[in-house]
Amino acid sequence: MSDYAASLSVEGRSRRRWVVLLLCWASLTMTSVDRSTWGPASLQAGAALGVSLAGLGAFATAYYVGYVLSNVGGGLLGDRIGSRVVLSGSLFTAGGFMVAFGSVSSAGAGIAVQALIGLCAGADFAAGVKLIASWFGERERGLAMGVFTMASSLGTMIANAVVPRLIQAYDWRSSYHLFGVVSMGLALLCLALLRDRRELSVRLPPLRGLVRDRDLMLLGLAGFGGLWGTYGFVTWSNTLMVRGHGIDPVAAGTVVVVFAAAGAVGKPVIGLATDLAGRGRKWPAVAVLVAFAGCLLVFGGMESESAFLAMAAVAGLGAYLYSPLLVAMVPGLSGTALAGSAAGAMNALAQLGSVTVPVVVGAIYQVTGSFSAAFATLAAGPLVGAVVLSFVREAGTAGRPSPQGVGA
Template sequence: MRDYSVSPSVEERSRRRWVVLLLCWASLTMTSVDRSTWGPASLQAGEALGVSLAGLGAFATAYYVGYVLSNIGGGMLGDRIGSRVVLSGSLFTAGGFMVAFGYVPSAGAGIAVQALIGLCAGADFAAGVKLIASWFPDRERGLAMGVFTMASSLGTMIANMVVPRLIQVYDWRTSYHLFGVVSMVLALVCLALLRERRGPAPVRPPPLRDLLRRRDLLLIGLAGFGGLWGTYGFVVWSNTLMVTGHGIDPVAAGTVVVVFAAAGAAGKPVIGLATDLAGRGRKRPAVAVMIAFAGCLLVFGGLETQPAFLAMAAFAGLGAYLYTPLLVAMVPSLSGTALAGSAAGAMNALAQLGSVAVPVVVGAVYQMSGSFTAAFSTLAAGPLAGAVALSFVREAARSPRPQPAET
């Protein structure tokens, strides 16, 4: 069998690690696009499949159930057999089921296929974290994870820009066929070009219960739960709340969400690089970002006009996304590189439960109260609680940056 692990020189490693980062980023971007396609396609797909407006949420729920499960299993599998194979296989099979979803004849079949897309797509996150952690030392992981996690923001932007136009020219099924094929082609590129970095022999991942007993990793997962409660609650509900709560034009409301996501995408590598250069830890900046995000959500809930929403969107977007690369970069330092995939998968699965729960809770609050402010106050509770959980984390010591040799 061909050995894909390598032991490159310093110069080769410096070049190759950026290729690894680029491919991991591209893979996560495509699975994020795949996940985000349902939003802009849902109304047309629901009409074609005979699904009521209230029933459209079942498709997203099915996806996230599979996604959470695959984060756990994919992370452990990557530690056992190698992240290169897991990442490529995750992207390829998710793309295949995207294509299949474009042919589903009924709502029941569609919900089942959405669950399969999520079950395949979630494994690439943990695999990407493991690959990046093995190629980038701790002192440089902030920037690397910032670039990597840009993918979630970009996926939302790409899907919302491309899918409506494809529907205008073709139909909703075309978007699933297109993104599915692109995902499968990219998976083959990743399989050909990605390389594992030779390190310690593969280890048997500990049982999930053992990972969850590690106090600091559990607290990071809970912090992520609170952060994603606010982030994905905003993504799912802000458009509808602006339209129904204040009569904002749907196109203008969509523009607010695009600005929100764009600010987060631009800010992730910046904060990652800043914490790398500062070398003073990532916990405190992440806590500060979460507290600021909670404040932005409270302010947003008190606004009433489209210009005000648009002006606040960029600040809210920075708060909603900048904690992500900091939390992700902390995980390998606490778990060790050998178990980075298992730890990242388990922590992301715990964090993503916030994405699963918040749409239902905020919807219930808004339905009972009819209050725009109450809905956003509910969103703000998530990152505030996340900041409290994160404040108790005992961050691993950072390795010093190498000093230049004296001449």
């Protein structure tokens, strides 16, 4: 190949990777919107379906049970048949079940459909990590994963900004119908425009090493603690502010929007900062988790709308800034060839925090009636996560050399 042709190939690949990142981000944003819709819709949906306050957590838990299962399966499948098909199919089917949930008439059917939404939606995370890991080198992954994981924050923002207003204008079902249709349309666009890096396709190494990898396991447990706090807040904060302190539902939604907006802005910033510093991502993530635990304790002691708004942005930074750092560490531990499987397994373990926290916090609030007790329960997660993360041996350190092909 001539130097000119080679330069054109590199330039085309450089442009293509930003298209890949944009579509992965958009897909994860929509599944995050779908996931976050239950928080602001839960009181009205629960009343329509005859569900008690404590029972509302069962819907979120059903979603996350399906989500955890599809993270593992989606990661394995993406490494073998290609992440483009897995990501597009995940988003399309999740959108279809969102539309179905907007038409359910009983609590049992609603819980079952929520589990199906999660079962379809979870595969896009691992598929997106694999695509980004294959198109971006190690020195750029902090920024790339920061942009990619902005999606979870933006999903929370969009749901909490739009859903309360849709409920006021129409009803809770309209939000599920709208977001479901948008998800299905975006899935078709992803199928048309995404591309796997075929030149990086190699014979996959055995998965036994991932299963036995101490550091990947600890990384997943650290994520468990972080997501316990993050999605416990996202799932319950609206209801707890409305029921515990009489905050207007739209105002409570605005608090969560500010909370998520801070995370959305901060994720690419901390990713780029760690890329430029080149000193690793573990200890910045530990510091963020400790700060998040403190913020949740402070938030639980507040009572007024103005106080909640003032604290929301600080708490949002803690709730989201650890995630791009943890995700960017995954390909360094597993190697690019198994990045999808490793990301799916790590996120599945981490998402168990999302599975358990809605029911636990709901039960504690039901028994105690205490706003502060509920938030102290949330704060325990990131604190434990910080302790666990401190024992991870980051790739490239003396205790953990980088795997073959990590910088691909």
